[in-house]
Amino acid sequence: MALTDILSDRLGFGAAPLGNMFRAIPEDEALATVEAAWDDGIRYFDNAPFYGAGLAEIRMGQALKDKPRDEYVISTKIGRIVLDTIDDGPRDNGEKGDVFAHGRRNTVINDYSADATLRSIEGSLKRLQTDRIDIVWVHDIAQDFYGDEWLAMFEQARTGAFPVLDRLRDEGVIKAWGLGVNRVEAVELLLDLDAPRPDGSLLAGRYTLLDHARALERLMPMVAARGLGIVVGGPYSSGALVGGPNFEYAPASPEILAKVAAIKAIADRHGVSMKAAGLQFSLANPAVVAVIPGASRPGRIAEDRAALDEQVPVAFWRALRDAGLVHPAAPLPGID
Template identity: 40%
Template sequence: MHQRKIQNTSVAVTELGFGASVIGNLYRVTPVEDAMAAVDAAWEAGIRYFDTAPHYGLGLSERRLGAALRDRPRDEYVVSSKVGRLLVPNEEPRGVDPEGFVVRDDLRRQWDFSRDGVLRSIEDTLERTGLDRLDVVYLHDPDDHWRQAAEEAMPALAELRDQNVIGAIGAGMNQSAMLARFLRETAADVVMLAGRYTLLDQSAIDDVLPAASELGKSVVAVGVFNSGLLSGDWPVEGMKYDYQDAPPDLLARARAISEVCGTHGTTLPAAAIAFPHTHPSIINVTLGMRTPEQVVRNVELHDQHIPDGLWDDLRTQGLIRSLVPAEPGRGEESRCL
């Protein structure tokens, strides 16, 4: 599978990545056998970028991913994890984690973007995964913690990067505006953009993507199915958009996009995976993969040929926004027509 470098670093990731949140029992139990087999299938398919976080299953995702990769050649794959949520003993457990993961809540998350919190979080992740290093480290959802994240956490990560302890650093969020600030105002190399450059939401055109283009930095796209609405060939009522039931207008728009995809001999989910790659700053699309079957399907979708005429038709029909280069001398900033 083709690899692309995070700009200005030595870290290269495959264009399709394995998102390990679901093997941390996101929403439902994933048997350990399925989790291990999913990682094996991803490896066999050529995927060499794996993303996890302490938040995912209160450490379960990190433990499972580390175990699945333990016997693989370390120099042949890239692992990213995240900092900002320390896992600490839960003094008042109620049985099950309240944040969407089907695991015991003997631990709880504690926000901490301090320098000490970053160092402790990385040390804990290395212990859980059994890895000797992390290739990429993101600040995880620092929406309400800009000052500490920008002034303490990011400098701590930059120091580790400059010491060659970490290969690349950045931030991951479900919004684009603050990610653009991280690119413009901090030492971030890369951002993980969740759901904001998809067939249904191109808001990153206004901030993250111009910043990445101007500064020569990189973007990893996740959440490209917008919580499920773009994951099937034909969207139906009850499908989710950004974790809620999709409103009628977005359902209708997704169906219209699906119809255009059909006229070009492709499908809605294949187009959803391909679309972020139409912007040169986006180097990877990472998808959650719970079972070997999901891995096989996602790889097949990723490998489908998508004719350029599809994007032209979608723009002409007003179903996706148009990218227009900014004035000469002002970088590759884009705006909506």
């Protein structure tokens, strides 16, 4: 099933902050944030066992348990199994470092096999308090995360997770599947395979105002040629685009901060909010079916909706292009 047939709204909810990403979020604040998203009309919620070792799924399950299940879409991810054992030692989370240092201390293991895929889905169903998952993403198969081991992980998924997800989709157990990654290489490799048959992918941080060249030049044409879709995660680049200190889960470099400042100077001259610039840039690519910014406070939901609806003058986009701050071939709103 095409992602455009599953996702009715181009704005979704990214649940990583519910796993205590970067800070310990009070329980009532986390639940109120999901409620604010629901009240806003958001009906697509993305999650993962990795987010706080199951904490984000538990909180979302609590917040949505009384909502009509047919009225919303849930995606979650496989590739990590959350165990009942407690791990108090340091965790090797690759480039994501200690972003979930405030999450649960349950042991999380990496496993992309067929059996682990089914066990992961079963665990997510329990934590989310639901009877079905609509979309399943295969999580974080990327060189920056696993180093030289990433191809071995991809091969395990190719022979394990991918066929299982193909079968579950064909049997109607799930509606769609693909990769959920923050690097384009794995998606390119998946799309080069004769089988299986993904429905799209979730790409975090790689089609944003701050970083989009490789995805634009290589991945988006492949996606469009196959009639698939991309969900853009992390449209604010870990917060750097909207004034936060982090880019790619770590303190932003001077080069990134300089690029943000240059974009903001143009945005200020044209009366454009940085959130509107970020969301509307990502959505301007026809291969993008939805954006899922994360939110850890209820008020952020209204900001995201306002950013999506904001009237951004075409002159702003032309100024970004003229300044070399976007790829010259990037689709821009209102510009052919």
